[in-house]
Amino acid sequence: xxxxxxxxxxxxxxxxxxxxxxxxxxxxxxxxxxxxxxxxxxxxxxxxxxxxxxxxxxxxxxxxxxxxxxxxxxxxxxxxxxxxxxxxxxxxxxxxxxxxxxxxxxxxxxxxxxxxxxxxxxxxxxxxxxxxxxxxxxxxxxxxxxxxxxxxxxxxxxxxxxxxxxxxxxxxxxxxxxxxxxxxxxxxxxxxxxxxxxxxxxxxxxxxxxxxxxxxxxxxxxxxxxxxxxxxxxxxxxxxxxxxxxxxxxxxxxxxxxxxxxxxxxxxxxxxxxxxxxxxxxxxxxxxxxxxxxxxxxxxxxxxxxxxxxxxxxxxxxxxxxxxxxxxx
Numbered sequence: 001x002x003x004x005x006x007x008x009x010x011x012x013x014x015x016x017x018x019x020x021x022x023x024x025x026x027x028x029x030x031x032x033x034x035x036x037x038x039x040x041x042x043x044x045x046x047x048x049x050x051x052x053x054x055x056x057x058x059x060x061x062x063x064x065x066x067x068x069x070x071x072x073x074x075x076x077x078x079x080x081x082x083x084x085x086x087x088x089x090x091x092x093x094x095x096x097x098x099x100x101x102x103x104x105x106x107x108x109x110x111x112x113x114x115x116x117x118x119x120x121x122x123x124x125x126x127x128x129x130x131x132x133x134x135x136x137x138x139x140x141x142x143x144x145x146x147x148x149x150x151x152x153x154x155x156x157x158x159x160x161x162x163x164x165x166x167x168x169x170x171x172x173x174x175x176x177x178x179x180x181x182x183x184x185x186x187x188x189x190x191x192x193x194x195x196x197x198x199x200x201x202x203x204x205x206x207x208x209x210x211x212x213x214x215x216x217x218x219x220x221x222x223x224x225x226x227x228x229x230x231x232x233x234x235x236x237x238x239x240x241x242x243x244x245x246x247x248x249x250x251x252x253x254x255x256x257x258x259x260x261x262x263x264x265x266x267x268x269x270x271x272x273x274x275x276x277x278x279x280x281x282x283x284x285x286x287x288x289x290x291x292x293x294x295x296x297x298x299x300x301x302x303x304x305x306x307x308x309x310x311x312x313x314x315x316x317x318x319x320x321x322x323x324x325x326x327x328x329x
Contacts (some may be wrong), residue, residue, distance in 0.1 A: 004197070006157040006235070008060035009100065015043025015068040015084030017122035017145020020130070023076030024138065035139055036078050037128040041071030043121030043148040044084035048107070050114045054092035055199075057157055068119070071145055074127040084121055084148075094160045094238065100152040110160060110238075118153065122146035156234070159197055161213035163319060164236030166260055167245035169216075172281045174198065176245065176306035177214040180316070197235040204320050213239065233267045241322050242276040244299070248283045253294045275326070277302065277318050284308045 018040025025033025046068050069084030091097075097107040097118060107116040125143030132139055165173045181200025198214045215232040236242065244260055246253050257278065265272040276299045283291050284305035294301050300318045304311035 004056050005058045005061060006056070008057045008155050009064075010060055010089075010153050010155065011065045011151070012046040012087075012089075012119045012153060013065075013067045013150045014046050014119035014121040014148030015070040016148050017041070017043050017124040018071035018073045018081035018084075019144045020125035020127035020142035021074035021076060021079075021081075022128045022140055022142045025077075032138075034137065035128040035132050036076055037142055038074035038076070038078050038080040039127050039130065040074045040124030040143075040145045041081035041083040042124050043071045043145065044068030044086040045117050045121050046087050046089065046119035046149075048089045048091055048095075048097060048109065048116045048118050050093050050095070050109045050112055051090040052093055052112045054090060056092065057095070057155055060155060068121055068148065070148075071121070071124045074124070074142070078127075078129055080127075081124055083124075086121075089118075091155060092157055094158045096156045096158060098154040098156065100154050106153075119149040119151050122148045158237055159199060159213055159235040160211065161199060161236070161239050162210040162323060163202075163241045163243055164213045164215065164239035165243045165245055166215070166236065166264065168247070168256060168260070171245045171247045172306045173214045173245055176279075176281065176304075177212055179306050179309060179312060181212055197232055202316070204316065208320070210319070210323060212243075233264075233271075237268060237271055239271075239274065240326050241319065242271070242274055243319070244276055244278045246278065246280050246294070248280045248286055248291055248303070253280065253292055257294075275299075275322055277315070277322060279304050279311075279315055281306050284310065 020040050021037035023037040025036050027033060046066055066087050066089055068087040071084045072081030074081045093110055095109045096105060098105050123146045125145045128139045128142050131141045167173050177198055177200050180202045200212050201209050202212050203209045213236060215235050244257060246256050250256050278299045278301045280294055280303045283303050284307055302311055302315045302318055304315055
């Protein structure tokens with residue numbers, strides 16, 4: 001069963017503020033005590049927090065509504081009501097929070113332990129002690145608390161990766177990810193083996209590494225939702241570098257590359273403009289003299305076999321060089 005979930009809709013309700021109290025001092029030798037009604041407590045907030053250990057929004061399939069605690073009513077003897085308890089919602093890094101009513105993006109949560117108050121609790125009402133004045137010594141007035149915010153939210157996960165592998169189905173993306181990183185994606189020799197994005201950490205040396213993402217293969221019309229494209233293209237929107245993976249046995253490498261570039265362009269032009277590297281995979285299946293040369297002015301080209309490991313060191317050198325170039329800019 002596929003447990004990767006990258007889009008959910010939930011409801012949140014912040015706590016209401018507690019009512020202020022109407023009360024007067026009642027002591028043995030103070031027959032006409034003044035007002036001593038305390039304020040109501042504030043309502044609790046609904047707060048979203050990034051949890052670096054989470055990788056999916058799966059939990060939200062089972063819990064769709066989140067409600068913070070109400071503030072308590074004020075009491076006599078100037079005792080203020082307790083504040084309502086906050087509700088904390090944990091999300092994976094890379095979660096975008098959107099207000100479904102206004103369609104406005106409220107927060108893009110990427111940093112570890114980053115928080116966002118998505119619904120504010122109502123304020124507690126004033127007790128009657130607050131309304132005492134020289135002309136009004138015994139006010140019987142208090143305030144109700146205000147209502148907490150209520151919102152319908154969309155949570156959308158966009159994975160955080162430095163390099164995104166882009167290719168048609170069955171070109172060897174998952175094999176490449178497994179060889180370069182410690183990730184163990186499902187691998188088989190048929191299209192759409194990958195049904196969800198996979199992430200892997202690739203070590204360049206003791207101090208340098210990068211995150212590599214593999215998404216399901218793109219087919220023509222992916223930007224319109226054909227195949228699995230549209231559902232997962234968003235997971236490479238944050239990448240610094242695109243790795244275009246082509247099949248060396250294809251009759252027309254240039255056409256394959258053009259088709260991939262076109263789908264990226266139609267989906268997100270900013271992503272299309274991002275730096276790229278081209279890797280021609282499966283060269284182990286062809287005799288050396290039969291490998292077609294692929295010339296491209298804008299992208300580095302590398303010939304590899306993800307299966308045997310041939311050319312992978314050269315590919316990593318190119319990727320490292322490109323990422324370092326971006327760090328300097």
